[in-house]
Amino acid sequence: xxxxxxxxxxxxxxxxxxxxxxxxxxxxxxxxxxxxxxxxxxxxxxxxxxxxxxxxxxxxxxxxxxxxxxxxxxxxxxxxxxxxxxxxxxxxxxxxxxxxxxxxxxxxxxx
Amino acid sequence: xxxxxxxxxxxxxxxxxxxxxxxxxxxxxxxxxxxxxxxxxxxxxxxxxxxxxxxxxxxxxxxxxxxxxxxxxxxxxxxxxxxxxxxxxxxxxxxxxxxxxxxxxxxxxxxxxx
Numbered sequence: 683x684x685x686x687x688x689x690x691x692x693x694x695x696x697x698x699x700x701x702x703x704x705x706x707x708x709x710x711x712x713x714x715x716x717x718x719x720x721x722x723x724x725x726x727x728x729x730x731x732x733x734x735x736x737x738x739x740x741x742x743x744x745x746x747x748x749x750x751x752x753x754x755x756x757x758x759x760x761x762x763x764x765x766x767x768x769x770x771x772x773x774x775x776x777x778x779x780x781x782x783x784x785x786x787x788x789x790x791x792x793x
Numbered sequence: 794x795x796x797x798x799x800x801x802x803x804x805x806x807x808x809x810x811x812x813x814x815x816x817x818x819x820x821x822x823x824x825x826x827x828x829x830x831x832x833x834x835x836x837x838x839x840x841x842x843x844x845x846x847x848x849x850x851x852x853x854x855x856x857x858x859x860x861x862x863x864x865x866x867x868x869x870x871x872x873x874x875x876x877x878x879x880x881x882x883x884x885x886x887x888x889x890x891x892x893x894x895x896x897x898x899x900x901x902x903x904x905x906x907x
Binding site: 714720723724725726727728731769773774779780781782783784785786 | 828841849881883885887890893895896897898900901903
């Protein structure tokens with residue numbers, strides 16, 4: 683069963699913020715929201731994760747709704763190198779770190 | 794250093810061949826993973842090792858045989874593969890294998906089975 687739902691594709695203009703939505707309406711209280719991305723023909727790259735609170739690092743911000751049923755990954759100033767498939771993943775805290783990737787969102791950043 | 798290395802980058806093998814994929818990390822991580830990624834599909838977990846012991850086998854056929862000789866090294870031995878096993882094989886590592894840990898991925902080995 684898919685734990686997350688993401689749009690299959692998004693376009694974003696270079697220099698603008700990219701807002702990537704993810705729905706995880708069945709998330710449990712002990713499950714993290716993780717974001718990874720995969721640039722073509724490379725291994726996935728960790729971006730950010732959170733449990734309840736919003737998080738920010740040098741790559742992105744993660745906004746989690748108060749009911750935790752959805753989240754948004756924000757790339758503040760998209761560059762051409764941000765073109766990739768972005769995966770939103772829900773991972774439980776009480777088991778081995780099994781990353782179950784969904785279909786992800788193909789983000790294309792255009793000049 | 795957050796690098797996971799994988800060799801070879803590309804591999805072509807026949808269905809009767811035996812080959813091995815190698816993965817190495819020097820981050821002091823004690824958990825290592827193998828994932829398989831078919832074209833235009835997301836990665837799928839195959840195996841998890843934690844402290845050199847196999848913790849998870851996601852019902853992978855026995856023609857794939859993992860090995861973790863030490864905490865820095867992970868191998869995947871391949872024997873009698875089928876053409877449908879052609880895929881990108883990704884290795885990852887994390888601190889100990891628990892949830893909430895960041896997994897660091899290597900660039901993958903692209904395997905073609907003829």
